[in-house]
Amino acid sequence: MKVGVVVFPGSNCDHDVYHAFSHVLDCEAMFLWHGDETIHGCDLIVLPGGFAYGDYLRAGALAALSPVMAAVRRHAREGGLVLGICNGFQVLLEAGLLPGAMRRNQGLRFLCQDVYLRVERNDLPFTSRLKVGQVLRLPIAHAEGNYEDAPERLDALEERRQVVFRYCAPDGSICAFDEELNPNGAARAIAGITNEHGNVLGLMPHPERSVEALLGNSDGLALLAGTAASLLPLGEARA
Amino acid sequence: MSEANVSAPARRPNEPTVGPALAAERGLSGEEYEQLRAILGRDPSWTELGVASALWSEHCSYKSSKVYLREFPTSGPRVLQGPGENAGVVDVGHGWVAVFKMESHNHPSYIEPYQGAATGVGGILRDVFTMGARPIACLDALRFGEIDAPRMRYLIDGVVRGVGDYGNCFGVPTVGGETAFHRCYNGNILVNAFALGVARKDQIFKARASGAGNPILYAGSRTGRDGIHGATMASESFDTESETKRPTVQVGDPFTEKVLLEACLEAMRTGAIVAIQDMGAAGLTSSTFEMAGRGGTGMRLDLEKVPLREPGLTPYEMMLSESQERMVVLAKRGREEEVERVFRRWGLEIAEIGEITDGGRALLCFNGETYADIPIEPLTEQAPVYRRPTAPPPDLAARWEAPALPEIGHPIETLERLLDTPDFGSKRWIWRQYDHTVRTNTVRGPGGDAAVVRLKGTPSALALTADVNPVYCQLDPERGGMQAVAEAVRNLACVGAEPVGLTDCLNFGNPQNPHVAWQLQQSVLGLSAACRALDVPVISGNVSLYNETQTDSGPQSIYPTPAVAMVGLIPLLGHLPESHFEQAGDRILLLGRDRAEFGGSAWLRLLYDLEQGRPPEVDLEAERNLALLLRELIGAGLLSTAHDLSEGGLALAAAEACFGRSLGARLEVSSPFELFSETQARALVACPPSHSIEILRAAERHGVPATEIGEVGGENLGFEVGGEIFQAPVARLEAVWERALPKALGL
Numbered sequence: 001m002k003v004g005v006v007v008f009p010g011s012n013c014d015h016d017v018y019h020a021f022s023h024v025l026d027c028e029a030m031f032l033w034h035g036d037e038t039i040h041g042c043d044l045i046v047l048p049g050g051f052a053y054g055d056y057l058r059a060g061a062l063a064a065l066s067p068v069m070a071a072v073r074r075h076a077r078e079g080g081l082v083l084g085i086c087n088g089f090q091v092l093l094e095a096g097l098l099p100g101a102m103r104r105n106q107g108l109r110f111l112c113q114d115v116y117l118r119v120e121r122n123d124l125p126f127t128s129r130l131k132v133g134q135v136l137r138l139p140i141a142h143a144e145g146n147y148e149d150a151p152e153r154l155d156a157l158e159e160r161r162q163v164v165f166r167y168c169a170p171d172g173s174i175c176a177f178d179e180e181l182n183p184n185g186a187a188r189a190i191a192g193i194t195n196e197h198g199n200v201l202g203l204m205p206h207p208e209r210s211v212e213a214l215l216g217n218s219d220g221l222a223l224l225a226g227t228a229a230s231l232l233p234l235g236e237a238r239a
Numbered sequence: 240m241s242e243a244n245v246s247a248p249a250r251r252p253n254e255p256t257v258g259p260a261l262a263a264e265r266g267l268s269g270e271e272y273e274q275l276r277a278i279l280g281r282d283p284s285w286t287e288l289g290v291a292s293a294l295w296s297e298h299c300s301y302k303s304s305k306v307y308l309r310e311f312p313t314s315g316p317r318v319l320q321g322p323g324e325n326a327g328v329v330d331v332g333h334g335w336v337a338v339f340k341m342e343s344h345n346h347p348s349y350i351e352p353y354q355g356a357a358t359g360v361g362g363i364l365r366d367v368f369t370m371g372a373r374p375i376a377c378l379d380a381l382r383f384g385e386i387d388a389p390r391m392r393y394l395i396d397g398v399v400r401g402v403g404d405y406g407n408c409f410g411v412p413t414v415g416g417e418t419a420f421h422r423c424y425n426g427n428i429l430v431n432a433f434a435l436g437v438a439r440k441d442q443i444f445k446a447r448a449s450g451a452g453n454p455i456l457y458a459g460s461r462t463g464r465d466g467i468h469g470a471t472m473a474s475e476s477f478d479t480e481s482e483t484k485r486p487t488v489q490v491g492d493p494f495t496e497k498v499l500l501e502a503c504l505e506a507m508r509t510g511a512i513v514a515i516q517d518m519g520a521a522g523l524t525s526s527t528f529e530m531a532g533r534g535g536t537g538m539r540l541d542l543e544k545v546p547l548r549e550p551g552l553t554p555y556e557m558m559l560s561e562s563q564e565r566m567v568v569l570a571k572r573g574r575e576e577e578v579e580r581v582f583r584r585w586g587l588e589i590a591e592i593g594e595i596t597d598g599g600r601a602l603l604c605f606n607g608e609t610y611a612d613i614p615i616e617p618l619t620e621q622a623p624v625y626r627r628p629t630a631p632p633p634d635l636a637a638r639w640e641a642p643a644l645p646e647i648g649h650p651i652e653t654l655e656r657l658l659d660t661p662d663f664g665s666k667r668w669i670w671r672q673y674d675h676t677v678r679t680n681t682v683r684g685p686g687g688d689a690a691v692v693r694l695k696g697t698p699s700a701l702a703l704t705a706d707v708n709p710v711y712c713q714l715d716p717e718r719g720g721m722q723a724v725a726e727a728v729r730n731l732a733c734v735g736a737e738p739v740g741l742t743d744c745l746n747f748g749n750p751q752n753p754h755v756a757w758q759l760q761q762s763v764l765g766l767s768a769a770c771r772a773l774d775v776p777v778i779s780g781n782v783s784l785y786n787e788t789q790t791d792s793g794p795q796s797i798y799p800t801p802a803v804a805m806v807g808l809i810p811l812l813g814h815l816p817e818s819h820f821e822q823a824g825d826r827i828l829l830l831g832r833d834r835a836e837f838g839g840s841a842w843l844r845l846l847y848d849l850e851q852g853r854p855p856e857v858d859l860e861a862e863r864n865l866a867l868l869l870r871e872l873i874g875a876g877l878l879s880t881a882h883d884l885s886e887g888g889l890a891l892a893a894a895e896a897c898f899g900r901s902l903g904a905r906l907e908v909s910s911p912f913e914l915f916s917e918t919q920a921r922a923l924v925a926c927p928p929s930h931s932i933e934i935l936r937a938a939e940r941h942g943v944p945a946t947e948i949g950e951v952g953g954e955n956l957g958f959e960v961g962g963e964i965f966q967a968p969v970a971r972l973e974a975v976w977e978r979a980l981p982k983a984l985g986l
Contacts, residue, residue, distance in 0.1 A: 010408070010497055010498065016678060051407075051408040051410075051497070055494075056494070109400075110404070110407055112674045113671050209676050212679070215676075215680075215682060215693075
């Protein structure tokens with residue numbers, strides 16, 4: 001099982017994702033260069049946070065056109081796992097691998113704070129170690145996390161159970177219009193979604209920043225560890 | 240090599256005539272112009288005048304502050320590089336070094352807050368990665384005027400966005416700093432940006448040229464006309480025309496900076512780089528001249544090779560542009576391609592623009608014609624130095640008269656009024672806009688005494704804090720300087736860290752005013768005395784003078800603001816106390832003894848508009864003992880809470896300690912004044928009841944007075960004063976504190 005962390009010019013959470021998989025979870029991990037048209041046989045592709053291409057034009061817009069994304073698309077089409085975190089989620093939206101779009105946060109400011117997320121489904125490889133209704137505390141750090149789509153498309157998203165994480169209160173209740181709980185104003189408090197096949201996941205919060213008790217929070221561990229474990233052959237799943 | 244009386248480079252038709260009048264316009268005094276003529280043995284050309292006026296600007300030459308800066312202790316067992324390079328370097332063990340510096344961007348931020356603050360952050364980050372270190376944390380010390388002053392909300396909003404957007408995009412966590420408001424900054428805000436980087440001890444890069452024939456490479460953004468004369472502008476007072484100086488402010492591009500960082504660190508690993516220097520103030524001029532000056536070499540630049548953003552820039556403009564995100568890289572001849580390949584891979588432009596020569600002269604050519612031919616060392620090393628006349632203010636004795644103390648009827652109400660000021664209110668509105676968790680090292684982020692970042696791959700962590708109390712400095716600059724250092728040491732001790740070095744931003748008014756020169760001299764004496772007593776070397780820093788504005792009632796100067804940022808080492812990161820209360824039932828102890836000191840106190844200033852009296856005495860031995868005690872207690876894992884007492888005294892410290900987990904507390908004092916006195920060398924700690932005796936014993940051993948004064952628990956913060964209880968729900972106080980700043984900003 002090999003994790004590939006894509007490095008776009010301007011990615012700035014690439015080292016953090018690499019650290020989480022390689023040093024904390026003891027997985028084989030490598031960096032993938034944006035200009036290469038290959039993913040070097042990696043099983044899990046992570047598009048990390050940051051400001052790929054400076055977010056010029058629109059967040060993720062230029063990164064979605066880079067050579068490595070052709071290989072990532074192919075990987076996704078073949079059922080391979082792709083995880084986009086923060087700016088990586090924005091890239092997945094721009095690349096058409098996930099539906100919808102991001103607007104600027106409702107307060108028009110960059111926000112860095114902890115949020116609570118409710119897990120909406122656990123039948124995905126990414127969420128196999130989470131429980132439905134479980135509440136995770138994870139940090140966000142972005143200026144454009146205000147997820148939006150046309151109402152009928154949002155309805156369709158809900159119907160197909162593509163919403164994986166929602167911003168919530170510490171007790172799991174959803175208050176989509178609470179500025180503290182859903183600080184960027186995302187439609188229907190959507191924090192993370194998957195594609196129809198459930199092999200591509202994008203989310204705004206940063207699980208890789210919450211994998212060590214030393215930093216005060218390890219709520220992101222189960223998400224990353226579960227994702228990695230889902231790729232191991234049966235019988236080899238790590239404890 | 241030819242000496243002096245070289246024939247002057249020809250005057251080009253579109254160039255102004257150089258003489259004392261033009262030199263004065265460019266900021267050179269008559270005397271300085273004569274000195275320049277003596278060095279050249281002739282009249283300077285237009286380009287030469289531009290180069291000299293930039294190098295000899297206050298900003299680049301430190302001509303008015305140099306004599307004082309010599310007071311600083313700059314060496315120590317851990318110091319590998321003191322002042323004089325892009326940033327200082329200290330050994331932090333396990334083969335790692337910490338590289339850090341703080342720098343001001345005051346003038347540009349007042350003219351254009353967003354770009355001014357952004358490029359301030361960009362500049363300090365480049366200073367750190369130029370040394371081969373990867374930036375891992377930033378602090379920002381911001382000082383604004385009264386929120387209702389003209390333009391102030393615009394300035395606050397722009398500065399906070401500028402700091403945030405640059406650091407967030409670059410990918411460095413902004414883990415702390417300080418923000419304060421005072422009318423003395425109404426016409427001159429202060430933006431002091433600090434960056435900390437880490438590198439392997441054997442992989443430090445310096446900006447010292449060597450090796451005639453080695454190619455000088457230009458890397459990064461293209462050169463435009465932005466920021467021309469920025470260094471000179473930053474060395475002047477403001478007048479009503481300052482708004483028109485907007486073109487002297489640079490424009491930042493954090494994306495390019497991030498890519499430049501990666502390219503530089505990668506290129507350094509090739510082994511093909513001799514020296515490297517970023518282009519900051521005075522751009523291509525200061526970077527190349529300083530590099531050659533330090534190495535004692537000469538250089539030739541062929542300016543037609545400089546990558547330009549638009550055609551038609553003159554050599555003068557190219558030498559003085561302060562376009563951002565640019566580096567000068569000196570490569571080993573024959574290996575330049577290895578360096579160039581790395582920069583191109585990261586999508587950056589790189590061009591050979593000249594080479595190092597023997598003989599110590601700078602030859603600036605453009606399409607084969609000479610525009611400047613000047614000796615480097617006399618310009619960089621023999622810059623004018625002034626010992627400006629100093630004089631204490633005539634009303635010093637009156638300022639020091641002890642203030643008459645108002646009654647404190649209900650101490651909780653007094654506290655609540657203090658919490659309702661932007662000064663004491665929570666700064667979350669600001670730091671929530673800064674990414675403070677990227678790079679996954681942040682153990683303690685903004686909002687506490689000191690921030691803590693772990694050092695990956697080692698058992699250690701670094702702690703950071705920025706401090707100064709300008710009101711104390713205004714009343715007594717020497718004591719104010721000492722207090723800034725003492726408070727920084729105390730803040731570090733509250734997370735168990737031992738200081739390894741300090742960097743400073745000396746923000747003052749016009750040094751040609753003898754009272755301002757006196758403030759500068761006294762502050763440096765205070766800083767130096769405290770640094771010596773507490774074993775903290777000064778390893779880098781910057782001076783920002785001329786922070787004054789011409790008004791109808793004469794020049795208005797800022798209060799002396801010698802901001803310090805200090806870095807501490809936690810050799811073995813274990814259990815750290817929080818700055819807030821953690822557990823109901825914990826005992827609260829006060830370390831240090833109150834001496835009823837109210838001079839310059841926040842209580843009198845914020846509630847009675849009274850800035851009166853001598854600021855609290857700074858007992859450096861008591862500070863040293865307290866810091867040793869705190870580090871020992873924290874190392875032994877005895878404390879659940881440690882919070883330093885500073886502005887606002889015990890009452891403020893207790894309230895802040897309650898807010899973290901919304902836990903109440905009851906404290907006993909003998910007089911309400913004890914709650915608001917600002918006596919130094921004190922800290923509030925809390926511990927499980929079983930540890931209390933051990934802590935009191937350790938305190939006695941260290942000669943630190945310690946008293947158990949209360950207990951954590953309940954929903955109220957209560958003060959028991961001589962048997963009478965005053966209390967309020969923590970939730971109410973916390974709501975006031977949370978809302979104070981946004982409310983004052985009208986949000």
